[in-house]
Each structure stands twice: as structure tokens, then as C-alpha cells.
Amino acid sequence: MSAPFKELEAKYHKMWQEEKKRYNQIANLRLVVLILAGYMTYLVIKSPKQLLWIIGAGASFAIFFYLLYKHQKIKDQMDYYESMENVNKKYSMRMTKEWHGFRDRGDEFEIDSHPYALDLDIVGPQSLFQKINTTHTWHGRKLLAESLLENHFTEEIIGERQKAIKELLNDLDFCQKVEGITSRRKKGIEEPKKLLEYATDTENFIEERWLKALIKGLPYPLIILVVLSFITPYSWIKTLTTVLIIATYGLVVFYMPRISKVKEILMSMLYDLQEYVGILDVIKDKEFNSSYLKEQTECLFKDEQNALNCLKELEHISNLAHITYQPIVAILLNGLMVWDLQVILKAENWRKKYGASIESYLKAIGEVESLISLSVIGHIESDVHFPLVSMEGQYIEAQVLGHPLIEQQVRVCNDVQLRDEIFVITGSNMSGKTTFMRTLGISLILAYSGAPVVAKNLKCSKMNLATSMRIRDDLSHGISTFYAELTRIKEIIEAGKDKGKQCFLIDEIFRGTNSGDRIIGSISVVKALSKYGSIGAITTHDMELCKLGEEKGVSNYHFEEQYGEDTIKFDYKLRKGHSTTTNAKYLMKMVGIEVIE
Known part of the structure; x- marks a missing residue:
């Protein structure tokens, strides 16, 4: 029965090899373009008035940065194919004793006083959790463990969950894609405790409307003054520009303790958010028939203010926060554009828009993951029955x-x-x-x-x-x-x-x-x-x-x-x-x- 998984494993390995060839080709092309850009730059320095060299240098660097972007996209695709190869390898391993070596055993869910978990190998070494778990989000792991340990579903809910899991049994590709998106990282997604605390916090970072307007509008005159200070001979413009940049940076420094707390949350969630967005990109294209799965997707995509937009927007804000990670970049951007305060205001707007919904989104994603894990036995066993x-x-x-x-x-x-x-x-x-x-x-x-x-x-x-x-x-x-x-x-x-x-x-x-x-x-x-x-x-x-x-x-x-x-x-x-x-x-x-x- 492991043959289908072996075939899929070989398929994704071949796809990875093809992407690897493209990756190497672009790497070589990048090197050639970089050398060309360097040569063009040398010609511009040597003959600064030659428009042809200036255009050539600009075009070379533009092509180089495009190839850089393309290279990363191919690398992401390679990582995905490698992940899908490993997903199928793990399915095959579940059909032998090799699954005993899976890292995630759910050890933290072990409780000595539990009425049956230890005796029945529900969590821990060589456990049911270790064998079937395909979750990687914190809520997914928690909900899977709860479904096996708490025994709290009614007859009606059990019936609805069975219909959902039956539907997942008929779509191995969907199940594996959800796992493949998140398993690219060796470390699972950690508990989003700080994010949820921030999302539900009612205290505003800045209360004064005039100050918010000042922060949003300040970068425009500053940038104009900086340009003028280079193209005009007036010293007072340079002095005014310097004073305003110092004052602007001072404003950021004044709020830095509070800025740091929010940025820590945003930056710690950056890579996790990429995984959540990846799962949602897979789920949004799937039309479910079972009411239990429909309930989860309706929670995620009920209107324009949905989970995908919520997490993409937060991912974008986290990327902006990450830009000032380097001290020199932070000094320049905060002096010219009040960058970190701009990011915090965006985060504040995000919180007002999505703060009350974020936990329900993460739980719904986790529930889909949990149900996929419970379908694993049906995928790897030839004779199964829904009781x-x-x-x-x-x-x-x-x-x-x-x-x-x-x-x-x-x-x-x-x-x-x-x-x-x-x-x-x-x-x-x-x-x-x-x-x-x-x-x-x-x-x-x-x-x-x-x-x-x-x-x-x-x-x-x-x-x-x-x-x-x-x-x-x-x-x-x-x-x-x-x-x-x-x-x-x-x-x-x-x-x-x-x-x-x-x-x-x-x-x-x-x-x-x-x-x-x-x-x-x-x-x-x-x-x-x-x-x-x-x-x-x-x-x-x-x-x-x-x-x-x-x-x-x-x-x-x-x-x-x-x-x-x-x-x-x-x-x-x-x-x-x-x-x-x-x-x-x-x-x-x-x-x-x-x-x-």
C-alpha cells in the first residue's frame, strides 16, 4: 500500500531536481550580469557624461535585482517540493516502525494522572499522536491532543467530524499540501500568546490625533527638504533639515521602549505568519461539502475582512518592522520617515480592524490541521471503518x-x-x-x-x-x-x-x-x-x-x-x-x- 506514497515521493524529487537546474542556471546568469553591471559602473565613473553607459549600468543592476528576486522564488519552490517529498516519505514511514523516529511526540501533553493517556500510548514516545500528527501550528497540535485526551464530543459532533474526515480521506492532495506548506520549517509554530495579548489589548499606543497626523505627514516635507539641501546653496535649508531630522529621530527615541515591545511581537511572528498565509492560500481554493469543514472556512473567509487579508496585512507590517533591524538603517529611516512609529500606527490600525477575530482565525486553521491528522489512519491503512x-x-x-x-x-x-x-x-x-x-x-x-x-x-x-x-x-x-x-x-x-x-x-x-x-x-x-x-x-x-x-x-x-x-x-x-x-x-x-x- 505504500506504493502511491513512494511514487509521489519520486515525483516531487524529480520536480525538485528540475528546479535545482534552473536555480543553478540563474545563479550563473546572476554572476555574469553582476560582472557586467560592475563594468558598466566603471565606464560611468570613467566617462560620467556618456548617457549610454548610465543606461547600461542602470539596466544591468535592474536585471540583477530581478534575477535575485527570481532566484529566491525558485528557492522557495525547491523548498516546497523538498517538503512535499518529505511529507510522502513520512506517510510511507508510518506504515513501518520508522515513525518511531518522528521528532514531535506531544511530550508536553503527557499527564501522569490522566485516566488513560499513558496506558494507551496516546501521547509521548511511540504514541498515537506521534504517528498521525501532521500539524505544525500551535493551535493545530493543541486541538489534536485535546481531541484524543478530553473525550468531550457529543454524538452529533462526532458524526459531523466523521463526515469532515471522510471528505479529507478523499483528497490526499489537499491534506498533503497543507502539511507541506508548514513542514518546510524544522521548528513548529510557537504559541502566539504575545500576539493574542496585543491583539486584544484596548490601550492605544498614541491617543492624540494631532500627533498621529504629524507622524503620518512628517516624512513628506522632510524628504523635500533633504532634496533641496543638496540642490540649493542656502545654508538655512541645510540647518533646518538637520534640526528636523534630529527632532524626528528624537521623537522615535522617546517612544522607543513601547515601540520595542510591539516590534518584538511583530518580528517574532514574521516567519510564522508566512506559514499561516501559505495554509490559507491552500484552503481558500477548496470547496468543502461537510458542514463541519464549511463552518471552519466560513469563519476564515466570511467577508472581505477575512483571515487571509488579516494575516497578509500583519505579515506586511512585520516585514516593515524587520527593515529597521539593522542599526544604521534604523537611524536613517527613523530620522527621515519616523519609520518605526509609522509601523506601529499601521499595527494599531490592524488591531482595531482584526484584533477581535485573530484568535478565531488561528483556531480554525488549527482545527483543519487537526482533522487532517485524524484522517491519516485512513490514508495508510487498507481496511478502516468509521464507527x-x-x-x-x-x-x-x-x-x-x-x-x-x-x-x-x-x-x-x-x-x-x-x-x-x-x-x-x-x-x-x-x-x-x-x-x-x-x-x-x-x-x-x-x-x-x-x-x-x-x-x-x-x-x-x-x-x-x-x-x-x-x-x-x-x-x-x-x-x-x-x-x-x-x-x-x-x-x-x-x-x-x-x-x-x-x-x-x-x-x-x-x-x-x-x-x-x-x-x-x-x-x-x-x-x-x-x-x-x-x-x-x-x-x-x-x-x-x-x-x-x-x-x-x-x-x-x-x-x-x-x-x-x-x-x-x-x-x-x-x-x-x-x-x-x-x-x-x-x-x-x-x-x-x-x-x-
Whole structure:
């Protein structure tokens, strides 16, 4: 299935090579024109009255600067093709374990106390976020993480999000273009906190209308005076010009502390704004059918005062602010044109026009990015299904359900019918118990976000999800593994009691204590969870717990293995009933540990 991505990768590499040839040709041409311009300049200096040399020198420099502009445009196109090549390379990598090396893992979204994120590999190393994330804006990353971690969408919204993601599944080119525009930079777009604070600030930089008019009108007489001071012999004009330039520069210096704060915001956003504008250039030409995506684009392009104009205007202002980055240029432009104050006044006008809308624009862009990421599984998997999610009942019914983080070639899928009951799952070590529970959990999270799942069919109800799998001790606070597990399971029981519908997944319950206490404790937990109406699964090696299968609302399931002379083979298939085998002795022998009986 990776073939289409390999073909696209090769296509963009070829396009990059063609642009590279043009780039080198123009580089050589630029050098020739620069030498010619230098020679023409020499002739002008030697014979200043020769009009032909003056025209030749001017034309040569004009051609040189045009080639400079053209060269940069080709470089931008090369960067885009290289980015698109890498985008397709990453899609291919997602179909193997190579995606484990992706830099953006969403580590900052990890919370130890989260009810399921750590156990189900939602964010962090080798996580769902790491595999599917194609976002590069701050809001895009945040919204993707929230959709996977907060489980807050209603049945209606899930349905609308599914329609949006289905539409994106049918337009890989659009999805990749949005990613390609932003992935040219190795570093993602940072949180626009300072920009948003400035945009919503109601304090005006300059209140006085006369001063604003003075700043806007001052450059014109100044430039006229400068020209006159060169072409007239009157010394008083030169004196007046000098005094006015000093006074003008002094005005800028007076406001410099406040100017610096605004310029810092504008200059820090410059390269980010280029990415936002690039995304909007792609989105504006796309006509969506799903109401959820239409809602986002209507927010972005509802009138002339739209997101594209907003961000292009801000990008232009940021470029103007960047011009005075060099001290000598700053002195000249501020002395002659009150440059920095002109820029600040433009920023003030921009804020009055767009300040109240900028955050909604950035969120809408992020939401489109987030939905594109959730479509990734559909692009890289051959068999996916959009689940039917209901607010009624407590159930999970699936056919050929697989784990999206396991390679397709080695993945084993299972059917499951879990309705108003608790599974007690037994089986030998490495037989597939934990992977099965993680498959259930991560599939529910994808279903609740509106994304497709790896399955032939999945129907489920909307439930709170809680897990207890990767329990860790905390020596700094004197908390043992067993105590940490007790605390976690208590939270699961209380959540089932207080919050209503819940699906829980508990792996190797009470592994940190002796078998007698473990059995008593495990039976108590299962009965408590059943009493409060929670559904879910518990894995255990204690066959005594299988007696719970005789009670209403509890069912036994197991995984099994086959033994060879020196091998153990697992089929990772879920079966009804309890396990009848153990494999600890065989595993010990396989790794070379002598079993003494």
C-alpha cells in the first residue's frame, strides 16, 4: 500500500531536481550580469557624461535585482517540493516502525494522572499522536491532543467530524499540501500568546490625533527638504533639515521602549505568519461539502475582512518592522520617515480592524490541521471503518478490530462483543491479553474523536474511559507500586459510581501483592465495578478469578499458545472460556534459565 506514497515521493524529487537546474542556471546568469553591471559602473565613473553607459549600468543592476528576486522564488519552490517529498516519505514511514523516529511526540501533553493517556500510548514516545500528527501550528497540535485526551464530543459532533474526515480521506492532495506548506520549517509554530495579548489589548499606543497626523505627514516635507539641501546653496535649508531630522529621530527615541515591545511581537511572528498565509492560500481554493469543514472556512473567509487579508496585512507590517533591524538603517529611516512609529500606527490600525477575530482565525486553521491528522489512519491503512457511536447503553461490538500502532503485516485482529458485562481475561505471558485491551481502548479514543478505526465494523456507546496498566512507584513520595495501583483502581471505582457510564481496562490486577490478598482484592473490585454499572476487562493469571464467570454480568475469555520442541507460538486470538495453560517454565528455558523442580 505504500506504493502511491513512494511514487509521489519520486515525483516531487524529480520536480525538485528540475528546479535545482534552473536555480543553478540563474545563479550563473546572476554572476555574469553582476560582472557586467560592475563594468558598466566603471565606464560611468570613467566617462560620467556618456548617457549610454548610465543606461547600461542602470539596466544591468535592474536585471540583477530581478534575477535575485527570481532566484529566491525558485528557492522557495525547491523548498516546497523538498517538503512535499518529505511529507510522502513520512506517510510511507508510518506504515513501518520508522515513525518511531518522528521528532514531535506531544511530550508536553503527557499527564501522569490522566485516566488513560499513558496506558494507551496516546501521547509521548511511540504514541498515537506521534504517528498521525501532521500539524505544525500551535493551535493545530493543541486541538489534536485535546481531541484524543478530553473525550468531550457529543454524538452529533462526532458524526459531523466523521463526515469532515471522510471528505479529507478523499483528497490526499489537499491534506498533503497543507502539511507541506508548514513542514518546510524544522521548528513548529510557537504559541502566539504575545500576539493574542496585543491583539486584544484596548490601550492605544498614541491617543492624540494631532500627533498621529504629524507622524503620518512628517516624512513628506522632510524628504523635500533633504532634496533641496543638496540642490540649493542656502545654508538655512541645510540647518533646518538637520534640526528636523534630529527632532524626528528624537521623537522615535522617546517612544522607543513601547515601540520595542510591539516590534518584538511583530518580528517574532514574521516567519510564522508566512506559514499561516501559505495554509490559507491552500484552503481558500477548496470547496468543502461537510458542514463541519464549511463552518471552519466560513469563519476564515466570511467577508472581505477575512483571515487571509488579516494575516497578509500583519505579515506586511512585520516585514516593515524587520527593515529597521539593522542599526544604521534604523537611524536613517527613523530620522527621515519616523519609520518605526509609522509601523506601529499601521499595527494599531490592524488591531482595531482584526484584533477581535485573530484568535478565531488561528483556531480554525488549527482545527483543519487537526482533522487532517485524524484522517491519516485512513490514508495508510487498507481496511478502516468509521464507527457508529451512540449515547445510549454501554457496549463495544467489533469485527476484525486491530491496533493502529502495530504494523499491518504482523497485526492480529479480533472480534469482540462486550455489552453490559465485564471480561475476565486469562492467558499465558506474551499471549496478547494487554495488547487486546489497548486495542479496545485506543479504538474507542479514535471513535470518540471522529476518526476511523482499524476494523471491519465497530459499534460502541459513548463512555468515560479509565485504565490501570503501567503502574509506577514513586520513591520520592514513598509510594509503592501496589499502593499506586490501589489508588488508581479506587479512582476507577469512584468514577464509575459518580460519573455514570464507564469502560475500564485493568491489566494484571494487584500484581504487587501475594496471591491470597490479590484474589480477595480482585473479586471485590470486579463486584464493585459491576455494582456501579461499569463495563470493561480485567486480565489476570489467577485462575480462581475465573469463578466470577459464573456470576451474572461477568464472562471469561482467554488467549492460548501452542508449544514446539523449543518454541512457543501465539495466535493472539481471543477465545471464550478461561485459560488452561501456563508458559513461564518454557520461557525460562528459552532464555537459558535452568528450571529446578
